Amino acid sequence: MKKQITISGFGGQGVMSIGKSLVEAAVAEGMYATWVPSYGPEMRGGTANCQVVLSDAPVGSPVFTYPTELIAMNLPSLHKFEDKVQSGGIIFINSSIISQKVQRADVKAVYVPCDTIADELGNKKVANMVMLGAYIAATGALKEETIRQMLVHIFTGPKAKLVDLNMQALERGAQCLKA
């Protein structure tokens, strides 16, 4: 198994942390993984993307031209990377703010209203977790339980209540695949 995932969006959409969560969970499951940020000079705003490789074997190049999956959290990201996705790959679209559909027929498109669901859950910040839930459900690349354990590890003390919120976000994201 080898996944090459491009995750892209506005700064502040949690794009980097989707990637970090994937890599952290993959490492917890004993896989090889790399996370490469495309870092710009701005501290806030602007566009941000990262490249993630998840693999059964040691990772050679941590950067790639053609992703197996694209997570587009905003429209410029879709425009920038749609053509690059490998044939047979998957494009995940944050349909809350991207009204455009995927133009290609040789890739699978998954539409996830991340921000809408996050609003329903009462916390805009979990939009990226909704997308992560959708990614895991669509690819089966990682176990949901690993993510839960990660969240328990991250959110401790007064923040422990955020575990359930994030798990709900993951679950709602996964449900988008069943619709």
Place this chain on the structure above:
Amino acid sequence: MTTVYRKSAGLQDRDLHYCPGCGHGIVHKLIAECMEELGVIDSAILVCPVGCSVFAGNYFACDCIEAIHGRAPAVGTAVKHTHPDQLVVTYQGDGDLASIGAAEIVHAAMRGEKFTTVFINNAIYGMTGGQMAPTTLLGQRATTAPLGRKKELHGSPMRVCELLASQEGLAYAERVCVADIPHLNKAKKAIKKAFELQLAGVGFTFVEVLSACPTNWGMSPVEANKWLMENMAAYYPLGVIKEAQV
């Protein structure tokens, strides 16, 4: 037989290379005597500069580190942080400290680094042959200011004690000179006080010594010391410039 005078144990038994009438040898002696009186020759670390006193490490009996031009305060910072209970002294001239090392000395003062800087101000670059220093007086001739320092062209001489006194981290600054015996005695007291304050851990301590450079000033030693008192001491006021309340 009573011993009337002896060389300080803080100095090695070597001949100095300094010119007749130069202040470096005198200030070396004062520092060495202060170290000896405080019983710290065996623990002190002296950071030497680039300039005429580049060989100071060959003269002092304590351990010495030769720093690059201007960087003695950076070296001193690291040495003091790693050896907080030992006396650390940087010895610097005016080109070294006030020109190429201006950033380093200001930031050592800003951080309140707990070492002592002894600053030899002779208003000229000595070792390289009499070029203009930031402390060269208006009208004073230098090989790079053959018609004398001009305010409109070169700016006015830098008063380093006063500049550093603006920094909260500076605990003690005094300007002294070594042009005659009474002033020399005062200079020694200032150096010793700075060392004592350093060892008490109060902050950055700084002693500026107005010192003659007869060779590059083109004067005899006697004329040079007279010129120093009449001109340098007039522009650079002697005395305690800052003493923080402990």
Place this chain on the structure above:
Amino acid sequence: MITVAKELWKGNEAIAEAAVRAGCRCFFGYPITPQNEIPEYMSMRMPQVGGVFVQSESELAAINMVYGAAASGVRAMTSSSSPGVSLKQEGISAMCSGELPGVVVNMMRGGPGLGTIQPSQCDYFQATRGGGNGDYRTIVLAPCDIQEAVDMTQEAFDLADIYRMPVVILGDGMIGQMMEPIEWHDIPKRELPPKDWTASGRKGRDHSNFVTSLRIDAADCEQFNLSLEAKYKTIAEKETRWAEQDTEDCEILVVAYGTPSRIALSAVEELEAKGIKAGLFRPRTVWPFPSERLAQIAAQPGLKAILVVEMSLGQMLEDVQLAVKGAKPVRFYGRVGGMIPSVEEIAEEAEKILREVQ
């Protein structure tokens, strides 16, 4: 808590932690992208281990603080990125002359001048040819990933102490900014010479120590330079390191270090999948450069050409040419200014060269 054999680390932070584990007790640095996580991590970690962290007023001050700490006998380190490392050359030269150990990390970014903040390898000449004034070298370690960066950082302090000289860890922005899992290895402890030369206070010693980089007498200075030369010969004999893959019967050999070497590894695998016999030669020290082994591979009758890949316009290329001495065609592919060569570009270039030399 999840128990994992491997830990996920960001490159810059991993290097900082590796330095702490190697006994580094002084860190001096100045902010510059893309290495800021190193001083940030050290500002938190140094006080925990009784060490010293100072954010210096400049790169000049930082390297001279390393000089001071080293002169007084403490393991010290600084890190920066290309423009900042240019400023550090003054102190690196002085440390070579004063024979002071220390570790300097350069997370290279695109140049010249302010350039860009994206990864690059454009400081190869500066790192491997001395960089500052004078006839000197530094040991230059070139990690290709975070694991190797961690292992090399831990070794760097021993190398610096053994040979009493600065050791440069030549990384690139990619290694500093990326994350991947690593394991903490126990680095084999080497026998270190006594630090009887430090200016740390006499403390009963019958003589004073004077650490200096000035040798005003020309004959003395020449003797000193010759002693450095002898030291560098020993280092070349004992410390030259490299890695290779599928070099036994390759027809095209890719030579790369750092991040491009792992991209090249994927390109080699892609070429092999197409039935092309490709190999990879990866210098792990770029000074000393593994010339002898490279020359041996170049002499293999089956080898048709060598492709050097760098994130520069061809700097290590010159060391490869010097090693190969015209035995085989040496070609070059480079991306610069913060651009990164891709797997496809490298594989395509290799195929093109093979077509041309057939």
